[in-house]
Amino acid sequence: MNNDTLIPLVGVITDIRQDTPDVKTFRVNALEGGKVFEHMPGQCAMLSIPGVGEGMFSITSSPTNKEFMEFSIKKCGCLTTWLHAMDVGQQITIRGPYGNHFPVETELKGKDLLFIAGGIGLAPLRSVINYVRDNRANYGDVQIVYGSRSKDDLVDYKEIIDEWMADPNIQVNLTIDNPQEGWDGHVGFVPNYVKELNPSTNKTVLVCGPPIMIKFTLAGLKELGFTETQVYTTMELRMKCAVGKCGRCNIGNKYVCKDGPVFRFDQLDELPDEY
Amino acid sequence: MLKISADKLNDLFDAISAKQTLYIPVDREAGSAEYKKYESGMEMSRGLNTVRSAKDFFFPQTENLADFKMNGKNIEVIDIREESEDFVIFGVRACDARSFTILDKVFLAEPVDSYYKNRRDHGTVVTMACTRPAETCFCTTFGIDPTAPEGDAAVFSDGENYFFKANNEKGQAFIDSISDMLQDGDTEKLEKIQENTREIMKKLPLANLSTDSFGGERLMEHFSSEKWAELSESCLGCGTCTFVCPTCQCYDIRDFDTGNGIKRFRCWDSCMYSDFTKMAHGNSRNSQLERFRQRFMHKLVYFPANNNGEFGCVGCGRCLSKCPISMNIVKVMKALEVK
Secondary structure (H helix, E strand, C coil), X not given: CCCCCCCCEEXXXXXXXXXXXXXXXXXXXECCCCCCCCCCCCCEEEEEECCCEEEEEECCCCCCCCCCEEEEEEXXXXXXXXXXXXXXXXXXXXXXXXXXXXXXXXXXXXXXXEEEEEHHHHHHHHHHHHHHHHCHHHCCCEXXXXXXXXXXXXXXXXXXXXXXXCCCCEEEEEEECCCCCCCCCEECCHHHHHHHHCCCCCCXXXXXXXXXXXXXXXXXXXXXXXXXHHEEEECCCCCCCCCCCCCCCEECCEECCCCCCEEEHHHHHCCCCCC | CEEEEHHHHHHHHHHHHHHCEEEEEEECCCCCEEEEECCCCCCCXXXXXXXXXXXXXXXXXXXXXXXXXXXXXXXXXXXXXXXXXXXXXXXXXXXXXXXXXXXXHHHCCCCCCHHHHHHHHHEEEEXXXXXXXXXXXXXXXXXXXXXXXXXXXXXXXXXXXEEEEEXXXXXXXXXXHHHHHCEECCCHHHHHHHHHHHHHHHHCCCCCCXXXXXXXXXXXXXXXXXXXXXXXXXXXXCCHHHHHCCCCCCEEEEEXXXXXXXXXXXXXXXXXXXXXXXXXXXXXCCCHHHHHHHHHHHHHHHHHHHXXXXXXXXXXXXXXXXXXXXXXXXXXXXXXXXX
């Protein structure tokens, strides 16, 4: 019988990084080393601990990383609590890659890019950011606006400081919701900060974060003169199969698992507001 | 057309079941019918349709997808799939036969669901033409001819004989395998019965139900209709409609710890249930209105939008007779009709 996508492969956790009080980044390798499978930026994988549950997570590492995959996961429910309790060496099941991806080789190529992320919303965008950094000549200006509740909640803060902010070809703007000791950067919500920064409307925007942040960010971008065809986001709804058959992650007639998770806002506009 | 006389039908069942598993609709004590594995002497139901649809044969209510052995930090995945045995379902009605082609569009689309395909490949669907449609029937609304059902082979009764017609190669192979029990028969009486049945269909209460107001192009119009509030007001969210529905195919995947390893199951789920879309961080369909709307939008708008206009309903009428609050797709279609 042919392979069935519902029967997962096995991977092993080879590194765990505590990024924030409630976010850990897990490095996953195939049992024989290397990656379990290849992916494109924005694609997802179903991770499971048999007996606990299975869930869809965006692959936060860039495909240009040839050694391993990474998943930044917020401790939120039953499965993620279990995942957070894992030690290095724990095996998990993994299947994928699922869904479409950010059009890094087509629509985004040659464009000035503006990444806007809030909290754990950086996870899917980090894959694109590092893909763009590794293929820097193919893209124009790169600006990253990233905000979180506090300094401690900025995911991948070390990579942001050591690599992204040190990169002369990238502009990074960080913000936190409230003033905090030891923080001399910007304070305020992401949507307002974007408006203050007043980015050029030539840019193509990739936004991900809590639904309320996305909503206000999009409204702010429109005020600045951006159109919906310039703005991409990535969605998340409950999934079981990951291949458009189990029937629950649809927005209108589109399944987030296979038609998404990446949508342009003009595409979302044609769908019911049920997410 | 090849036929067998009605008094020889059980001899035929004995012959088929000697070679492969045979399922036929059988009357239960309460008078309602269900599919059962044929055993000698069992009589086929004369009723119109079974309480549950025939989807179980290809998409069972519960099935084991995979097993896992957990050993410390290690996981072993065990592929428990086995090639299905050949089987025959005899007496499937036209509506249920069409439901299989609808389920095919879901489960046989890439990536192919091997569990479903395995059963589909090994199952032969022998349909039975309807002669006594019920008041809840509206299959013709979806372009189904109950007097000439789909399926691999179709069977037609003129009261005294059963006539056999192949619809495809698998059906022809089935008829060839029993041809020594069949003989040529005159179909004149049969054609009159078919004509009579078509006339009855035209006079049924739901005969004029139309799909003209539905389809993918009316997505936003129907989604934002104000009528959903009233239509869904009494919905209990019991999920009965989804369970008896031959085309409802939403499923859940759950793990069960046997104490000696983990078994992963797939089971029917229902978009009518409150936790269907519930995640740790929220729920995209929080109210019964949203869940109710999802079910009918899927059948009347989303499914046709993705499948060249084909609707996700076959007009079998099961939800009409089973819903505890007497809400159903017919009432929804009439309420949302664009005049």
